[in-house]
Amino acid sequence: MTQNAIPSPNGLPSKPSPLAPLTQLIERRGTPAAVPHRIAHIVSVSGSQAVAVLERPIGDVNSERDPRIQIGALVKITTPSTSVVGLISAVSSPTPTMDAGSPEIGLIELNLAGELVVDPETNRLAFRRGVACLPSLGDPVLFADRHDLTRVYAQPSVASIKVGSLYQDPAVPARLLIDDLLAKHFIVVGTTGCGKSSALTCILQRVLAEHHYAHIVVLDVHNEYPSAFGDEAELIDPSNLNLPIWLLNFQELTEALTSSDAYRDAEAEILSDAVVIAKRRFLDASSVRSTSLARRSSESSSVTVDTPTPYRLSDVVAYIDEQLGKLERTQSTVPYRRLKARIETLVSDQRYSFMFGSLTVQDTMTETLGRLFRVPSDGRPITVINLSTVPAEILDVVISVISRIAFDLAVWSKGGLPMLLVCEEAHRYAPAGASDKFAPTRQALSRIAKEGRKYGLSLALVTQRPSELDPTVLSQCSTAIAMRLSTEKDQAVMRANTHDGALDLLDFLPLLSDREAIAFGQGVSMPMRIRFDDLGSSAKPRNQSAGFSAHWKSPNMDREQLEAIVSRWRLSGRERS
Structure with missing residues (x-):
């Protein structure tokens, strides 16, 4: 009988086992070859899903050789060129019987996910996502052993971090x-x-x-x-x-300083003008000793309301006061007064000191x-x-x-x-x-x-x-x-x-x-x-958490x-x- 052949029922040699390439690889690495025990065979394949019939009585479990069949367990399906890896997604018995001594047919549904192939660079088995060679009818289904789980979930060639253990095998x-x-x-x-x-x-x-x-x-x-x-x-x-106030863009500034009623748009318009003026004043003041007048004028004119440039809230309030003084009696002063009051309230509130409480403004x-x-x-x-x-x-x-x-x-x-x-x-x-x-x-x-x-x-x-x-x-x-x-x-x-x-x-x-x-x-x-x-x-x-039982004693x-x-x-x- 040829090496790695599966004996047929009549004792004659059969075709080489699809596990032969994997078995030979293990033998070359100096470990005794052990062909995993098959638990089922494929009876249906549709896209990325497959169905297999169990080849052992339901409930016949040996923890060492035949682990418990349950949803989420990893299995492999041997094909002529690769081992296809899949997850058990459902377990069922289509014809249950009331007789405890009668065997029941068990079905397992599988989601196909990848393949175990020989890496040509390292000549070792490695996991690859996607399935190039789909299983066919009669292909054997085997439980993935600890080595298979390690190859799939703990690939050594990829940067990874260990955060826990697998539910299927806590040792992996x-x-x-x-x-x-x-x-x-x-x-x-x-x-x-x-x-x-x-x-x-x-x-x-x-x-x-x-x-x-x-x-x-x-x-x-x-x-x-x-x-x-x-x-x-x-x-x-x-x-x-x-987190100084000047780091806020205009949308964030509007969210923090304006109201949410009918005056919001008017307050936002006033705030926009006030912030631009305040930024220009700060830029002009800070550049007096370091730049020429022409450069200061250029920097000042390019400032927008969203430019991350420091400014003083006191200059914002001063601009609002200036505009209030220019308003006619018939014009509404409510948006100006509310915006000013809001700024003054935030500045004086200790809860907002990380944003509004700085006495000095620096870049x-x-x-x-x-x-x-x-x-x-x-x-x-x-x-x-x-x-x-x-x-x-x-x-x-x-x-x-x-x-x-x-x-x-x-x-x-x-x-x-x-x-x-x-x-x-x-x-x-x-x-x-x-x-x-x-x-x-x-x-x-x-x-x-x-x-x-x-x-x-x-x-x-x-x-x-x-x-x-x-x-x-x-x-x-x-x-x-x-x-x-x-x-x-x-x-x-x-x-x-x-x-x-x-x-x-x-x-x-x-x-x-x-x-x-x-x-x-x-x-x-x-x-x-x-x-x-x-x-x-x-x-x-x-x-x-409160821990009521301990606290109340x-x-x-x-x-x-x-x-x-x-x-x-x-x-x-x-x-x-």
Whole structure:
């Protein structure tokens, strides 16, 4: 009998086994050849789907030789030239019987995803997406062993990070392809308490462990990450944040300073003229000792309302006063007075001191950008911006400014400064719908989502309600980490944005336990069900849950502590709902 031949029922040699090339390759590498045990054979192929009939009784399970057949498990189908890899998407018995002793026919439905082929450069088996040689009727179906899982999910030739382990085999690491993950945006979704923050922290920690010169900015709206990254993080909050008013473009400035009633357009027109005049006055004053009169005149005339040039709010108020003095009695002064009052209120409010409270105006744009985006990193490649105490009425403006200047910096650096912008609770400030309230923020994030990858700027979105996130932003995320989702509406949105044969895996979303996820898209070799690594107590994001059972067993606050809280409350001027 020839080597690698399959014996026929009558004892005569049959045709060479389709596993022969793979078996010979293993033997050349010095490992005893072991042909995997077949569990089924193909009876139907349609496009990227196939159906196979089980060749063993249903329920006959040997954990070592025949692992349990379940949805999401990886199998391979041997063909004359390759091994086709697929995922089990459904298990059924078309003719169930009531007799416990009678065998039942079992069917498994498969989603085909790729192939195991011999890499001509390394002469080793490697995984390749897409199927060039489709399986046919009668082709054997085998369980993927640990070596196959490693070849598919942990490819050594591609830059990747380990974030957990496979659900199918906990001994096999779950790895994310870092370049595809970051270059094409990714999203982490899941209901409250399922471990989204821990999953994001795990991903970022693994990235930082191997990339000490990264540039990552985390918009932390719940103050969860101050201790998650240790000494590698630059911690910023409203007390040390410097985001001067002149960094705002006109749309953001209008959102912050004008009303939302019938006087909005009139106030916006006045504000536009006032800002241009204030910028010209500052430019003229700062250039007296350093430039000629002709050059000052040229710079001043080229200034627009969106030019990132410093100016004084006192000059804006002075212009408004000047115009008020020129108005006729018949003209309305309401827009002028309201705009002036709004500016004066913001300047005197301690909550807005990071934007309006500077007593002196200087051109600190380089210093501001350097600190926000870690240029140079100085051993702290990640910036965590605590936005939990930023007033809600201006939160979207702050996020809009940071997002927009990140994109502008990426454009002007011509892609020479790859950056990652992480947006927690993204549905809050980039909501679905046509509301004008969050228009600047939604536009800034949408622009990054659509064009950021061309300039090395990536988005990482975290949300518990993907159905409430702007569809344009969501559709641009090429990788999704989907954790437990309970509502049908959110599940439907994720299905609508699913590809790579992961649609059937999303049926598991309501059943996932904490720290489990379905990962699919460009950032993974194949859709996979994973469990994230445990970070340990010192590296976890802060848990803000109340812990009622522990807190209510003993006194947890006295009158003195309450008075201290009220004092801080009044000092900040913020009424928390």
